[in-house]
Amino acid sequence: MEASLKEYLDFAIETAHAAGRLTLGYFQTDLRPDFKEDDTPVTVADRKAEALIRARIEKRYPRHAILGEEQEAKIGDDSDFRWIIDPIDGTKAFIRGVPLYAVLIGLEIEKRCEVGVAYFPALNDMIYAATGGGCYWNGKRAHVATTQRLDRSFIGFTGAESFEPAGRFKAWRRFLKNSYCSVGWSDAFGHALVATGRMEVMLDPVLNPYDCAPFPPILREAGGYFGDWSGNETIYAKEGLSTTQALLPQVLDLIQTGKE
Secondary structure, three states: OOHHHHHHHHHHHHHHHHHHHHHHOOOOOOOOOEEOOOOOEEOHHHHHHHHHHHHHHHHHOOOEEEEEOOOOOEOOOEEEEEEEEEEEEOHHHHHOOOOOOEEEEEEEEOOEEEEEEEEEOOOOEEEEEEOOOOEEEOOEEOOOOOOOOHHHOEEEEOOHHHOOOOOOHHHHHHHHHHOOEEEOOOHHHHHHHHHOOOOOEEEEOOOOHHHOOOHHHHHHHHOEEEEOOOOOOOOOOOOEEEEEOOOHHHHHHHHHHOOO
């Protein structure tokens, strides 16, 4: 890993931890969310955590661009570097007191995701990677599972209701039929489970860039894959898929066979 990437990674880890500790001050309290135009919830914790992350970035890297979920994008003088952040990924879990929400910070350099951090404050789990440096889970190397067969695999998803509007219902039903176990371990937590070898496939038929920016480097460095449902590493396809390199051909074949 290049020295500059290590600097960015260390900064992202520190920043995710600080934002995560802030969110814990609101977690499992009588917090009332607002609802955005798309009917998704947002809380004061989301807004304050994003403000903290942005302030730290702007102080340390004032020329860098920023894309976040809750505030307008900052173009930046040096647009080759763009931080992509989600202060609380899994706000629905957060407002219900479920500890599976995450702070997500990714750094895109020349349009490629090179640094990624996913911090789960209520679990105190930190999963992180930078290109060429390996993937780590709480300081120990992380790797994807070695499972060779899809029918012995655990498959995760966020919301069952999201597959049909995205035109992926038949594909999803095939995964249910052809996997060993299917579980709704949702949002960023599912992708983190794949990176740390606790699950083999995570399916997201609807996804925004700030929901997944850390995962290309995290999965890549863990020996896996994050990208679209056609095999392209990207965060801009409005869908996402995490799996292992060993299972990727089987996963893509099942998706293509199951297209509606």
